[in-house]
Amino acid sequence: MSIPRRLSREAAQRDGEVVRIAGFLQEYRALGGVAFAIVRDRVGSTQVTLKKGVAPPELFALLADLPRESVVEVEGTIRRSEKANRGSELFPTAIRVLSRAETPLPLGVVDKVGADLDTRFDHRFLDLRKPEVRAVFELRAALLAAFREAYRARGFLEVETPKLLRQGAEGGATLFPVDYFGQRAFLAQSPQLYKQMLMAAGFERVFEIGPVFRAEPSDTVRHLTEIGMLDAEMAYIDGAEDLRGMLEEVVRAALGSVRRSLTEAENPLADGLPELAAPFPRIPFETAEAWLGRPGAERDFGTEDEKAIGARVEREYGTPFYYL
Amino acid sequence: MSIPRRLSREAAQRDGEVVRIAGFLQEYRALGGVAFAIVRDRVGSTQVTLKKGVAPPELFALLADLPRESVVEVEGTIRRSEKANRGSELFPTAIRVLSRAETPLPLGVVDKVGADLDTRFDHRFLDLRKPEVRAVFELRAALLAAFREAYRARGFLEVETPKLLRQGAEGGATLFPVDYFGQRAFLAQSPQLYKQMLMAAGFERVFEIGPVFRAEPSDTVRHLTEIGMLDAEMAYIDGAEDLRGMLEEVVRAALGSVRRSLTEAENPLADGLPELAAPFPRIPFETAEAWLGRPGAERDFGTEDEKAIGARVEREYGTPFYYL
CATH class of the missing domain: 2.40.50.140 (Nucleic acid-binding proteins)
Structure with missing residues (x-):
């Protein structure tokens, strides 16, 4: 052949x-x-x-x-x-x-019959053969490429900051200790300190997409100990609205380019991507408090509060993205 | 203003x-x-x-x-x-x-007067202001972008594999232990196992650029405990030459695109990038042994051997890249 x-x-x-x-x-x-x-x-x-x-x-x-x-x-x-x-x-x-595949297969790849989560994890290489699972990986790769391109096009330099540190950047509560040749080191929970150094160094605009680690022992579905984080920093702004405008531009450009590339690749997830009107709604804190029925309470918003605010924004403005 | x-x-x-x-x-x-x-x-x-x-x-x-x-x-x-x-x-x-800057500055940014390495590290944000130091970061960012683009253009999907593992992929000798909520985890020393799973899952072509960690207590300048690693895997090949050809293509495409982008950005490092003739020389193991004056010894090559072989290839073929 x-x-x-x-x-x-x-x-x-x-x-x-x-x-x-x-x-x-x-x-x-x-x-x-x-x-x-x-x-x-x-x-x-x-x-x-x-x-x-x-x-x-x-x-x-x-x-x-x-x-x-x-x-x-x-x-x-x-x-x-x-x-x-x-x-x-x-x-x-x-x-x-x-x-030659072994028989019987522990789970079907294109069958309609579902497998339970443990079976899927135990045979993840088979689970990953499902076109709908693969589609998620393609979406993620497209997002990585599109956000990188969107930042680069706006003069942001991509950096890779250390993940293995002597100390944490944001206090010690959520750090994983590492045994570093008998000494104690920690996994990075954020590139924050390095980004700020790069600002002091005159890099002006930097971004990083990479893993960070948070030792938060939590049973919610909103916390993971290892996450892929997108982090950007920008100097010489005249006010917070400059940052909001830039982020809005980047998100719109990146999602637009993801939609185009997934559509071209016939990835069904292309259809689920939101259409983004600009500008994103700016919701004053007071407005959100009023929506939640506790004006002037000045309390931090919790998960349920955030869900309620998001649903209200989606209903009134038709967008999942907003500034609070 | x-x-x-x-x-x-x-x-x-x-x-x-x-x-x-x-x-x-x-x-x-x-x-x-x-x-x-x-x-x-x-x-x-x-x-x-x-x-x-x-x-x-x-x-x-x-x-x-x-x-x-x-x-x-x-x-x-x-x-x-x-x-x-x-x-x-x-x-x-x-x-x-x-x-307003503090005075005196611990080191000069565009002075011809050098600072010793400790001073530079202690005031890294100032050291990073030097245009020649910044140029290195720009080169690195350009390499990241160019290699990603070169792989993507050839159908490779970018993936991000876990860095925090229950076990190592290549034996335990060079692993950093992490205290994972009282249990023992390890830092990834390679994405190898995940790449292979993705092949079994039919992803066919994947690549990753990300940090890996090697607990090698070494005083050489050739070992770091945290490195940025580029890793790719490719299925359905007819032989090793398919891999060599692909890698050659990727390296040539990426370095060409880096040269173009650095030249455009007036980065002086553009001039130092090698011109790559294709194909890269294929040096049989026996030939390299003969060059080293020990034909048939069948010994592994050490650092000095590799340097000698590299110098010989550079002299005879005018390229820093070759297959051994």
Whole structure:
């Protein structure tokens, strides 16, 4: 098999050509004179059609015996087809098994049958094969790229600050201690101190996207001990509105570019991204207090308060983003 | 001062306009009827020219009394000038001191006088103001952006794998232990295991750029306990040459794009980037052994061996990159 391997979407465009594809055997159905296999790769899948008298006879037996999710390479000719739900089908001349899956599978990849969370975590490599799980990783990668680009385009320099520190930047309560050759070090809970040093150094505009660590022993779904944090700092502003305006610009630019790239990649999560009107609503603290029915209380807002305020903003302004 | 602040390079282009700049007071010289101040920002510097009888008289006294490296805002009119070594000069109407520097400065920013390493580290925010130090950070940011773009353009998905683990991926010898709420966790020394899971999950091509941690107590300059690591994984190859070709492509694309962006930003480090011929030389292990004068010894290469091989490749092929 010396011809180059094609991804399913490229292969589908090569009507009449001999191509090689590779991926997971998602499905195999034999219906008398014809059999169909679906081979899935990272961008989609290909329908492989075996016709009796056309496909090499041994391929029927090979596929009938092969567990779903095995890894295969298929070589054959692509033909456009109105009937195939992917617009084309591949008539194989050779199939090679690169890796045979164990049976039974602990969970199905494209089955409608759900698996419980423990099973999914125990077999995460299989769970990650689900196109809808992969879509989340693609969304995350697109967000990383888009936020980086949006900041760069506005003169922000990307920096990577140390994660292993002698001391914490924001007090010691939420730090993880590390045994550093018998001495005590800590994991960074924020790039704050370094960003401020970079301002004093005249870098003026910096950003970082990277891991930070918070030793908050919490059972809520809003706390993780390791998170990916986006952090930016900007000097020479005339007031807080300069920061709000910049953040608004960055979020709008980044989400717009994510929507474009996910749409192009046919990622279904593109449709769930919010449309952002500008400017984001500015909600005075007093207004939010009034909404919550306790004007002048001057209390910090808790999780439930924030949810209530967010819902009210969404209802009145139709946007999930606002300044409080 | 309600007009928008301009960076020095933009301001220089606005002949005849009233502009506002801001930055560090790098230098001030009064010469009888005229005085010059140099104000440095993140992209360069501006010559501020004060003429007796033209500039407000109090500005001479203000600048004469102001320590170097103080932060100032200057408003005035830009004029093209053949004499000014930046091609234009700013005739100020107002100067505002945003932050007065302490005196004496522990180290000079643009002085030719060197400071010892401890002094530089103790006052790192001042050391970072040096344009040649800043240039290194810009090079690093450009490398990050260029490698990410080069991998993305080739279908690699950016991922962020956990840094706080229950166990190490490559044995326990070089792991930092973390106190995780009374339990023992470790800092990641590599994304290896996760990358391999992502291959089993059908992601096919992934890369990560992020911190990893190695508990190697070493006094060499070739070991750091925290490093930024670029890691990529690729499935469906026909042989090792596929990987070498891909890496070669990525390195060439990334360094080319870094050279372009640094040149555009007038970063002097652009000139030091290597020109890369393709393909990179493939040096058989036997050839390298022969070069070292011990054919057939089948010993691992140490640091000195690697340096010798690198020097020989550089001499014979004129490139710092090669495959061994």
